[in-house]
Ligand code: PLP
């Protein structure tokens with residue numbers, strides 16, 4: 001049987017990790033996989049998470065199963081973090097999932113139960129795992145224009161034109177903030193226009209939010225999502241705790257499904273629990289419990305917010321330094337978009353050949369679509385990258 005298997009396409013982002021490790025050059029720079037790194041190149045355990053872990057070790061009395069949909073306290077804490085008070089609590093069903101990826105996968109499976117004819121619309125470009133999960137499940141897929149390769153900003157006219165072709169019952173996948181891979185984001189006025197298109201077409205939004213707190217701030221990064229959730233009758237949200245709580249390997253995420261009225265929440269909640277049971281039974285608990293502890297304890301929450309803010313401001317500083325260094329070296333403003341983009345990523349907008357040249361000639365690793373992870377830089381490597389970009393003719 002196993003001899004029937006065919007090779008599967010590798011994940012280009014994860015492949016880079018191996019290439020980087022194998023490179024013997026001491027001054028190599030890793031701007032590949034989207035993991036936050038501090039100035040020393042370390043992905044730290046956040047202080048509040050470490051403190052919560054210590055408390056949990058003292059207080060935890062059992063590791064028996066949690067609920068099929070995870071712990072209600074985790075749902076409440078995450079709903080408050082992501083949605084604030086934008087939606088009545090009794091309209092929201094929620095289930096803990098293995099990471100944000102698990103939430104996206106469960107969202108797709110929920111769509112298969114509720115709207116089997118649905119086409120899933122994704123931004124072009126989008127996170128490659130969106131595409132691979134949708135294709136793996138055999139769901140119809142369409143792309144809407146998103147990125148203007150000239151300005152490196154959102155091509156909103158193209159996006160609105162493409163979304164006008166969405167049919168009732170379709171799903172429109174949107175990035176809540178810090179678009180991966182481009183770094184280009186919608187303004188609030190553009191979110192409002194997206195809402196009006198969704199209302200006109202009768203499509204349902206699925207918002208993937210994996211970087212809340214990495215862009216303009218915790219509240220600011222959720223503002224567009226909250227507008228959608230409060231104005232649409234229904235909305236799906238896949239939230240990841242991997243980045244903003246630094247709990248990547250704990251696999252902590254949540255799927256929220258908002259019904260038009262509270263009458264429908266019970267059956268939606270039962271379907272989320274059913275889908276968890278089909279795929280993995282009980283979701284991972286450790287990361288979800290730590291996140292709940294951090295969000296519900298005033299001191300831990302304040303410390304977490306302070307550390308997250310340091311991370312966010314640090315990345316913004318690196319963006320500004322890189323943009324101004326490039327302006328100085330190139331004598332042009334064409335890299336100004338780096339300071340406008342938000343989150344961990346920016347798409348430089350160059351060819352795979354020049355990305356390869358950066359790697360071969362300078363030991364600088366970025367994804368072949370020219371996505372770079374800003375957090376892979378520090379004050380000393382920004383000028384090195386800027387010089388390499390200009391020398392490479394990007
Ligand atoms: N969605 C996007 C856009 C991402 O970049 C990520 C990144 O890791 C995820 C979802 C899910 O992450 P995880 O499954 O590690 O929580």
Ligand code: TYF
Pocket residue numbers: 011013014032033034035127129180
């Ligand atoms: O886009 C990224 O780099 C992150 C991390 O299969 C990631 O979202 C990359 C690939 C992958 C899972 C996570």
